Amino acid sequence: MKPASFDFLCPDTLEEALAALAEGGGEARVIAGGQSLVPMLNMRLARPGLLVDIMRLEALRRIETSGEEITVGAGVRQAELEAWTNLSRDLPLLAAAFPWLGHVQTRARGTVCGSVAHADPSAELPLSLVTLGGAVSLRSRKQKRKVKADDFFIGMMATDLAEGEMIEAVHFPKARPGSGYAFREIGRRHGDFAIVACAAVADDKGLRLGIAGVDDRPRVFALPALNDDQFDDALNDIAWSLNARDDIHASARYRRELVRNLGRETLKEASRCRA
Amino acid sequence: MPRMNAAQRHVVDFTLNGQKIRAEAENRMLLSDLLRHEVGLTGTHVGCEHGVCGACTVQIDGKPARACLTLAQQVRGSDVRTVEALAPGAAELSPLQAAFRRHHGLQCGFCTPGILMSLDALLREQPDAGREEIREHLSGHLCRCTGYATIVEAALAAAEEQRKEETPNA
Incomplete structure (x- = not known):
């Protein structure tokens, strides 16, 4: 019940993180809050050669509203979105889902995008994202792309994420009055x-x-x-x-x-x- | 920061129970093992080691979190508190700990350090926490002895005591 060994990188810039992911190919994994990945490491269901810690990248730690969309960066912890001032007004579905999502102790560390990347078929955040018709922003060293949530999840803990790519943010459509x-x-x-x-x-x-x-x-x-x-x-x-x-x-x-x-x-x- | 090799130990600087500390850990070392085996603070217990039982719960930057789901390298620069920080002195218990003793909130005590760290954070953040909030926080912990009722009673008593202290004339 201890992880196998891996190299560790804690980059200061997103470019550095993307370069490491590109170089690492299938061996490299992003770690954010670790609440889905560390159990996988502990049970050795995942044995990456390199972990790239993205939690020091300030640019990813934002919740932003633009037009009809709420964008949650890859560094935003679940507890931070849960405590976001506009949650019940702009994302009432998430406000209703959060109490079901793990425990206080895991929401304090786990990220929103991390749960989406893990893609557990029973998880609350992927379900909410798909139901609202949201999207996922993916980024690699070479390109950026935005995928509809419904196309992102392709099977049991399987997603459209390609080698060298990471989730940069997820996008939830803002609640409309009268819904x-x-x-x-x-x-x-x-x-x-x-x-x-x-x-x-x-x-x-x-x-x-x-x-x-x-x-x-x-x-x-x-x-x-x-x-x-x-x-x-x-x-x-x-x-x-x-x-x-x-x-x-x-x-x-x-x-x-x-x-x-x-x-x-x-x-x-x-x-x-x-x- | 350069890539840290898997085969070596690397320095982790963080604050532990109010004191700056420098420890060394391999990349794969969990915070729970760093605390117990490198620092020697064995109050943090390790149960399931995959985030389910809550025995290893500590506070990271004031929030209760699983030490077994945190890599030692992830707490660099953070403020970590363990159960050892609760009692004000060697022969003295914190009000929450004393309430646990009074209300028989523990039997074997294996789950207790984790529960104390969750409830300590709850009572600090929400001094008016009631039964519902306490049960919500407890849901992240497994206790196989007490059946939880006495734990809830202990937490309610500690919350009550804390409120009285803060408003002495109320």
Whole structure:
């Protein structure tokens, strides 16, 4: 339960960090808060040759609002975003999700972008990002690109991040007045990984439901209006369209049942918030 | 800062319980091991070593954090507090520690240092913390002896005591 050995670099500039990542190729990994990566190191599920610590890069430690988007830099800790003054006004879905996200003790160190990079299929932040239709800014020595969150997560702890690339920031669309947001999850204990987590948005375009913990990545679906006859059928179709698996925590059947029930409750709550 | 070689030990300068300290660690060394094996402060306990049990919780820059999920190199320049910093003297307990003893908030004591560091930070940041906030902070800790009820009672008593001290005429 101790990490295997690795070189360590604590660069003073982003250019230095990107050069090290380019040089390191598949051997190099970014470390920020370490709350997802260090357990992987301790269990030796990850054995990088080089860790690049980005927490001293001031340029990455910003929360910025520009137009309709909130940009959270790769150095922003979860607790910092949780305590951000405009959170409940501009990102009410995240305000609802934060109490479910690990524990006070891990949010104090873990970063928002780190959770996105880790891409655990049951994690709250990737789910929120996908449900809101957010995006991820990736940067390497040679190029910058912005990827839609839904395209960024490609499988179980697998993302579109290429060798030599790092997440520079994530972008959450700002809440619009007259929209409703809700977040709920079921886990064995408070703070545990979710068995199923649901995030919902109700706005003038309709209902959107994001689901984590069932498929190998967070998935988002559009639904008909709540009072529609087809509503329960649509939820059932969603439950069956997800690739639910049995594991030590819950059966696939139980997960589908949670999608139907927790999904309905979360959508109802988002609709109530809208009214 | 130059790339630090995996095979060597590297200096880590930080503040530990109010004192500047210089320790040495390999890159792969965890803060929990630095504290216990290099500095010799064994009050910080190591349980699961992957961030689940909370036994190794210390305060980094005033916030409770897992020492086992922190590399020693990551605390360079930080202010780290461990359970050894709580008691004002060798024969004296802090009010929170004394409340734990009074209310039987510990049995075997393995989880206690981590819980104390979380609750100490909570009571400093939110002096009016009630049962709900205390339980929220405790959710990041596993105790296999007490069933938590006495821990909550101890924390509530310590919070109450702290509030009385701060407003003596209330």
